[in-house]
Amino acid sequence: MPTVSVKRDLLFQALGRTYTNEEFDELCFEFGLELDEITSEKEIISKEQGSVKAAGASDVVLYKIDVPANRYDLLCLEGLVRGLQVFKERIKPPVYKRVMPDGKIQKLIITEETAKIRPFAVAAVLRNIKFTKDRYDSFIELQEKLHQNICRKRALVAIGTHDLDTLSGPFTYTAKRPSDIKFKPLNKTKEYTACELMNIYKTDNHLKQYLHIIENKPLYPVISDSNGVVLSMPPIINGDHSRITVNTRNVFIECTGTDFTKAKIVLDIIVTMFSEYCEKQFTVEAAEVVFPNGKSYTFPELAYRKEIVRADLINKKVGIRETPENLAKLLTRMYLKSEVIGDGNQIEIEIPPTRADIIHACDIIEDAAIAYGYNNIQMTLPKTYTIANQFPLNKLTELLRHDMAAAGFTEVLTFALCSQEDIADKLGVDISATKAVHISNPKTAEFQVARTTLLPGLLKTIAANRKMPLPLKLFEISDIVIKDSNTDVGAKNYRHLCAVYYNKNPGFEIIHGLLDRIMQLLDVPPGEDKAGYVIRASEGPAFFPGRCAEIFAGGQSIGKLGVLHPDVITKFELTMPCSSLEINIEPFL
């Protein structure tokens, strides 16, 4: 969930009133926001770097507000204020207009070289805008928030904003060999080639996270004006020449990306949020983008879409009984201008370009419910009668674990993921023989594979509890995972029961006795016949030679028991003899 940081006093000034922290928290809750933290720059710096460094920092109160991940229109002070003011019916939602320039329209021409790397671009102009320091900071911050969220860390979309008065169109968006791109980037004093820049930014804490997007491509995207001045090398860095400042009056905005829909949404959000500060409020100057196929489009789209939802559907889905008129009023408060039409049961809703999150009637229904107030909805119980069933495997597990404890064994809960070493080397088995499922991207060796046996987890539990009085008698009933090409995903869980006995003596008879008890519980008699169980001398790398037996029930091998091999004991950092039992309980369902 993105967090937006706004100055409290600025927020209250824009809202036209003040709130206590509790009142504002309450308002957020109602609207679906969360007042996460009340802090100041000073407090933040002092927390992160110590009070000495924080000495000169501002102690203006900051509200950190958590915003739902799909509400891009609430990612800056301007949007938050507009949303809350409309919600409280203090203002009417503004209407955003795309206008044609008095002079020539700004043109961005996309060449076909971009196709393989970053094929889409959109653009617009904010004309005669008036920044202040706070507005300017908010403008930069919004771009950053969009980059981190909908733009997926610039992979899907990257935004460039430029001082139009320093440039001269038409602009060209193309892709060139890195060695052929040379310009002075933001915050640098001289020109570098793209190759040099990629090297420099490897150590840049902010920019290094974006390099992978184009790093290994033969051609890098680049936008330049008619004089060859580089505006930006998306998605990495803008040129210094066209940088915007507090004094910039005309802003050229370009968004490039791999996802056309999202690029259009991002452009719409930026221009709707900041056209508030244009001389002609809420108007955005159009720009023309020519695609490689010669087709030309005008942006921003700023599309208003109409949806019709039946009032009784809203009432039915929420569980309320409001008149269509009231519902239309509720929706209007959510920035969705609505009116009752047709037979009086239909509500026509206008989806503004700021609400890209509304893609289905259910999104509209949710907004009606929010405006109605979730906590005002009458709670009811579904009338349908249902009969509960346990999942048979879990039912058996639940019954067995209680009786395992009654037999004197203590239950443990170990991780399903572990290292290759745990299930292979430490048990004297080759990893290829385990049929284990392998994880491709573990952050540490603790999560290389899914376990194929419960034994390592139990032995590690003993190792972490060596100070406990002996004997240690532990068990676990849980799932292991084995590759299996007969299932749709190519792997299958098996419910295993594992128990260990750890003491000064190996205690094979105790583990063997536990097996007898388990079989008694499962109503399986001892015996060689079809219905019975039997153990037969066997061997296994994890067991001490001559002290291992295979367990058969109903003629089928279900596991092994025995005294662990001293090498296994040592590899799990244990010092005492230990016997163990591990069976698959699924045949007993």
Add this chain to the structure above:
Amino acid sequence: MADGPVAELLLRRLEASDGGLDSAELAAELGVEHQAVVGAVKSLQALGEVIEAELRSTKRWELTSEGEEIAREGSHEARVFRSIPPEGLAQSELMRLPSGKVGISKAMSNKWIRVDKSTADGPRVFRVVDSMEDEVQRRLQMVQRGQAEKLGEKERSELRKRKLLAEVTLKTYWVSKGSAFSTSISKQETELSPEMISSGSWRDRPFKPYNFLAQGVLPDSGHLHPLLKVRSQFRQIFLEMGFTEMPTDNFIESSFWNFDALFQPQQHPARDQHDTFFLRDPAEALQLPMDYVQRVKRTHSQGGYGSQGYKYNWKLDEARKNLLRTHTTSASARVLYRLAQKKPFTPAKYFSIDRVFRNETLDATHLAEFHQIEGVVADHGLTLGHLMGVLREFFTKLGITQLRFKPAYNPYTEPSMEVFSYHPGLKKWVEVGNSGVFRPEMLLPMGLPENVSVIAWGLSLERWEPWKTKQKSTCADLMVNSLPSPISPTMIKYGINNIRELVGHKVNLQMVYNSPLCRLDAKPRPPPTQEAA
């Protein structure tokens, strides 16, 4: 009859004494072990007011076993000195003596001997002086004679450092007559025996009182894991409410069921390598229900069922990627898909509690795997009011009655609501679960009828067991993360401040042994008062 010969002697001496007597002195006089006298004192004490005994402790110096050996045989350095003949001895030979190693270095520093390294057959040791005084032996013998006080503090501490001397604390009793003093006392019985019952002798016998302040002997027993006890209670609650348990025994899932089927777009951050464990082997799902996959693809990329869709290039390869499921909602999706294939539609209530996985680095508050609790109701005409009503019943069973609902965003539910509960301890509203109505874009491609709604909620078992801090994850829109919870009584009780002491192999087994029953709806007991403690 007195209680053993020592007790009897003690009583007689005490009768003759004026005032009282010291247990150690008595032991010396009687020529018995001090412990025997202490035993007699204790058994007499247990009789009541026969004697009074006051514990006194005195310190005194005693030789260690090595010290006693030296007092007898001489110090190591003296023994080394004595074993060197006038013509000297090879150092190697000297080293073989039991006292060799310590003795040589001490004798050297006393300048009694020297080592000549120039001799042909290795270093040789010669006497430097003709005779010496074995001070160490002399001092130890003084201690043995009870004259430790005559030694200087420095001399004593030197001997102590050499581990020849030790200061021991002697506990003795000063015994005096009690208010019911008598030399003729009868022995009390400790326990009732079968013989006493059959002979009836118990009628005439006094019995030793029990000490009811002592702890009993805990029974030998096995124990269930505290978190899994909580799991059992949650299962129980769902069953009480008529919910059927879903199969969740498939940790490995395809991206399709984990994400795509839930209408979670392929560029969603939760599908990032940073957040989700993908598989290297088996890397891809072998089979997908292709008809259904086509409907899902169309809904994502073009929309449909009344939806605009996400309008992006949906890729089958992405859906095939195998992973460790990030939520049990993937299993719910499979169950709902199966439900949709059954005609006519029958309403259903489902639940599951099982492991889910996130690509996290373990620390005190983060686990890479935890248990998700999920409830699902599929029925005609379900409303948000129904969802809230079911949640109210569910949380009441957990002992939580004050609930509040906050609008939220989840990629596959709309409307969505976070469930908050008022925590009297923290004096604030805390999130206890996440819920919503599954999106039509998820349900309709499965084939469920249009007027069927599915409501669902989720919470995390570990957060519940309740854990102190919030597990914040980067993909904050899934149903189970960022679930904080009230401060955990269990964890505070056992001083656990690391989730790994509760879950995984680093568990504290003593905590498992000590953990109480899990009664979720029981009112927390007030902290014990001074008197009760």
